[in-house]
Structures are given as C-alpha cells and as structure tokens.
Amino acid sequence: MPTTHPSPDLFGALETDEQVYQPRPAPLFRPHRIILTKGSVATPERRSFVDRICAVYPRAEVVEQFDSPHNKINLGESDPLTLHYEGRRTLVFGVHQSSLGRSTEENNTCPNFWHFSPYGFCPYGCQYCYLAGTQGVRFSPTVKIYVNLDDILAQIDRKAREIGQPEAFYLGKLQDGMALDPLTGYSRTMIPFFAEHPFARLRILSKCADFGNVLDLDHRGHTVLCWSLNPAAVRSEFELITPPIEERIAAMRQCAEAGYPIRVMLMPIIPIPDWERHYDELMEQLLTQVPVDRITLGGVCSYGPAIRIMEAKLGKDNVISRSLTVIDNGPDDGRVRYPREQREVVYRHLLQSIRRHKPDLTCALCMEDVSMAKDLGLHPNTGRCNCIL
Numbered sequence: 001m002p003t004t005h006p007s008p009d010l011f012g013a014l015e016t017d018e019q020v021y022q023p024r025p026a027p028l029f030r031p032h033r034i035i036l037t038k039g040s041v042a043t044p045e046r047r048s049f050v051d052r053i054c055a056v057y058p059r060a061e062v063v064e065q066f067d068s069p070h071n072k073i074n075l076g077e078s079d080p081l082t083l084h085y086e087g088r089r090t091l092v093f094g095v096h097q098s099s100l101g102r103s104t105e106e107n108n109t110c111p112n113f114w115h116f117s118p119y120g121f122c123p124y125g126c127q128y129c130y131l132a133g134t135q136g137v138r139f140s141p142t143v144k145i146y147v148n149l150d151d152i153l154a155q156i157d158r159k160a161r162e163i164g165q166p167e168a169f170y171l172g173k174l175q176d177g178m179a180l181d182p183l184t185g186y187s188r189t190m191i192p193f194f195a196e197h198p199f200a201r202l203r204i205l206s207k208c209a210d211f212g213n214v215l216d217l218d219h220r221g222h223t224v225l226c227w228s229l230n231p232a233a234v235r236s237e238f239e240l241i242t243p244p245i246e247e248r249i250a251a252m253r254q255c256a257e258a259g260y261p262i263r264v265m266l267m268p269i270i271p272i273p274d275w276e277r278h279y280d281e282l283m284e285q286l287l288t289q290v291p292v293d294r295i296t297l298g299g300v301c302s303y304g305p306a307i308r309i310m311e312a313k314l315g316k317d318n319v320i321s322r323s324l325t326v327i328d329n330g331p332d333d334g335r336v337r338y339p340r341e342q343r344e345v346v347y348r349h350l351l352q353s354i355r356r357h358k359p360d361l362t363c364a365l366c367m368e369d370v371s372m373a374k375d376l377g378l379h380p381n382t383g384r385c386n387c388i389l
Contacts, residue, residue: 021185023053027210028241029123029179031091031143035063037070039095039147046147050093053145053183060091070094070120071140080305081312084132087141088123096120096146100155103173103387108331109368111383114159115173118152118186120144122176124207125241127313128268128320131174133306149186153193160200169194170387172205172226179208187213195220203387205265207239209247215258224293225255226263226386229286231278234270238320245282252290262290265386267298267366269346271338272319280353287357296386297350298366299343300324301335331369340372347376 034054041047054062065073070092077083096117103112121131123143131137146152156169171177171190181187187204194202195218202223211225230238232245256262264286272278286292300320302310311321323338337343347365354361364385365373373379 020048020052021188023056023185024182025056026123026180026182027208027243028125029091029143030089031057031060032089033061033063034091035065035073035093035142037065037068037073037092037094040066040070040093042095049147053093056183057091070096070142070144070146071136073140073142075142080138080309084141084309087121087137088125088143090142092120092142092144093147094144095148096144096152097148099146099148099152100159100169105333105367107333109365109370109373109382110385111388113168113170113387114156115170115387116152116156117174118146118149118171118184118190119175119177119180120146121174123179123241124176124239127238127240128270128300128302128306128310130268130302130306132309133303134174136174138305143180145180145184149189153190156200157197160197163199166199166201166389168201168203168388170203170205172203173387176206176208177204178206178211181208181213182210185213188217191217191219191223194222197222201389203263205386207242207248209243209251211251211255214260215254217258219258219260221259221261224261224263225252226265227252228265228267229282230266230268230270231275231282233278234272237272238270245285249286249289252286252292256291261293263294263296263386264292265296265298265366266350267296268300268320269297269350270300270320271323271342271346275346276349279350283350283353283357287354287361292358292361294362294364294384294386295354296364296366297347298368299338299346301337301367303335307336331367333367335367340369343368344372344375347372351376351378 041050075086077086099117102114105112121137121143160167194200205226207228227248252262324336325339362384364381373382
C-alpha cells in the first residue's frame with residue numbers, strides 16, 4: 001500500500017495548487033472580534049490563510065496577541081454567561097500542539113476512541129451546550145481555528161501506523177466538525193488524506209448543512225459523515241442558532257449520493273410536550289429520505305458547569321432541568337441525566353419508531369449504563385455506534 005505521510009507544510013502545498021481555496025462565510029457565524037495568537041501567522045502560508053479568512057469578516061476587529069497561546073485569551077468578562085456569549089462571537093487563530101487525544105470513558109456503554117481537533121468549541125447556539133461545561137471551554141470559550149493542520153495529520157499518521165490496522169479518528173467531540181469548513185476548506189485536505197491512508201479512517205459529527213466542499217472528493221469510503229438531529233420543535237426551543245432540520249437532511253441526501261456512509265446521533269433527546277409525535281415525525285422524515293447506516297441514541301448527560309450555564313439562559317424551571325437527577329442514576333461517571341425509568345421509556349419508543357421504517361438498522365446507545373443496553377436488547381451493538389469504525 002502507498003505511504004501517505006503528510007507534506008511538511010500543508011498550507012504551503014495548498015498555496016501551490018492552481019486554485020487556492022477561497023473562504024466562504026460560515027453560516028450562522030458572525031464574529032465581531034478575531035484574535036491572532038502565538039504561531040498563527042508564523043509562516044507566509046499561514047499569514048495568507050489567516051488573511052483570507054479575516055477578509056470574509058471586514059467588520060470584525062482584528063487583534064494581535066502573538067505572545068499568548070490560543071487557550072489563554074482574556075475576554076474581559078467574569079460572569080460565566082456573558083463570557084459564554086462573548087466567546088461564541090470571538091474567532092481565535094492558534095496552534096494546537098496536542099490535538100490528538102483518546103477518550104477516557106468509564107462505567108458507560110461508550111468504547112474509548114481517538115479524536116482530534118483542527119477546531120475548538122462551536123459557533124452554534126444550543127441552549128444545553130455540553131461543551132460549555134468542559135474545562136477548556138469554560139476558561140477559554142472562544143471559537144478556534146488551528147492553523148497547524150499539517151502537524152495534526154502527521155500525529156494521526158504516526159498513531160495509525162503504530163496501531164497497524166484500520167482505526168477511526170473522530171472529529172466532533174470538542175467542536176462541531178464542519179461548521180467552520182466553509183471558512184477553512186480543511187475537509188478538502190483531510191478527506192483525501194484519510195482516503196489514501198492504509199489505516200486511518202475519518203468520522204465527522206456536525207449540525208452543519210453546508211457540505212459543498214466534500215461532494216466532489218474521492219473519499220474511498222474512508223470517511224463517514226454523521227449528523228446530530230432533533231425534531232424541529234426541539235430545535236426551535238433549544239437549538240436556536242443551528243441550521244434547520246430540513247437543510248441538514250437535504251445535505252445528508254447529497255452526501256449519500258456522493259457515496260459517503262451516513263450516521264445519525266439523536267442526542268440529546270429532549271422529552272418536550274408531545275415528544276412522541278415530534279420524534280416519530282422526524283424518524284419518518286429522515287428514514288424515508290436518507291440511507292442511514294447507524295443511529296445512536298442518547299439523552300442529556302452533562303457535567304454540572306454546563307447545566308448551570310444552561311439554567312442561566314433558560315431559568316431553572318425548564319423542560320430539561322425539571323427531569324435531571326444524580327440520585328441512584330447510573331452510569332456512575334459524574335454526569336447528570338434524566339431518571340433511568342424515563343430514559344428507558346424514551347429509548348423504547350424511539351427504537352419502535354425507527355424499526356417501523358428500518359427494522360434491521362443498527363442502533364446503539366451513547367453514554368449509557370450497560371444494564372440499559374441489555375434491557376433494550378442493544379448490548380450486542382455496544383461499540384457499533386457513532387464515533388468508531
């Protein structure tokens with residue numbers, strides 16, 4: 001098989017192409033401030049890359065903080081909610097030296113997996129945002145583009161060759177995997193890299209509806225595209241600044257026609273009034289239009305800081321918070337969830353809804369108790385979920 005070590009400088013390689021990638025505005029993202037941090041313009045190629053993206057937002061203030069790393073940006077706010085909102089309107093360019101990581105889940109159904117970060121955080125506006133409670137985002141809640149994609153792919157190349165057999169590398173754990181792709185065009189480098197690689201396989205999770213950059217690429221089946229979905233009624237209340245569900249499903253159809261395997265995450269499932277009807281309608285809309293390979297189900301499972309930011313937005317008397325509990329509510333991994341009995345009712349209904357349309361579709365649970373998977377008859381599918389092969 002051919003060797004596929006990344007070039008010493010992918011930005012340099014892109015600059016020599018006949019057609020340099022021209023950034024497009026990222027839908028629903030309008031930064032009012034852009035911060036250039038340590039290493040972000042260290043080469044002429046990086047400077048050109050950054051300048052092209054800055055030109056997309058001519059009204060944004062551009063601030064140079066070349067002595068600061070990407071995760072040490074002071075936005076001048078102390079209130080957590082104000083800081084959260086300000087961070088989502090701030091774009092940071094930086095260098096991420098430890099982009100490749102491995103998850104460390106214990107006491108739930110999720111197998112551990114490799115993930116990587118050419119981006120940080122997310123420009124969308126989900127009220128329940130679980131990323132808002134992670135340590136890296138709480139203290140540095142800005143939207144980030146890391147300019148050292150060449151280094152990141154080199155890390156993946158080394159790890160995949162060390163493993164020596166097909167292995168998934170997941171983009172979407174600590175960010176939306178495609179929301180900023182219209183700006184960067186990174187997919188047009190990543191997908192060909194994974195297509196050529198003998199071992200590395202790409203998994204991307206997103207709420208995005210703009211997948212125009214990937215449709216003409218020779219992916220060779222090594223990239224799986226995954227979408228996070230909820231009914232329109234949930235989106236209108238809890239996912240305000242995200243692409244409409246109809247647009248996401250249209251993007252899924254386009255990508256399926258281009259040969260990409262398609263997966264769906266129904267997470268977080270939110271039991272709004274008349275939730276059964278809303279989720280049934282979504283399943284009919286999805287499964288009659290898109291050849292989905294897998295569906296993974298999960299409820300709200302967040303750490304305390306994310307719940308507190310959500311309640312600062314919605315108040316404590318909201319549909320999500322009224323159901324949450326930590327008492328005798330496995331799995332024992334420190335996250336807050338709905339009561340087990342409620343989760344089981346929701347999962348059973350959704351599985352019935354899915355199987356009405358696709359009886360043999362592979363379904364699995366995310367961040368759930370192992371006993372729940374056994375009770376639902378899904379234990380054989382443990383590990384056949386969104387983030388891995």
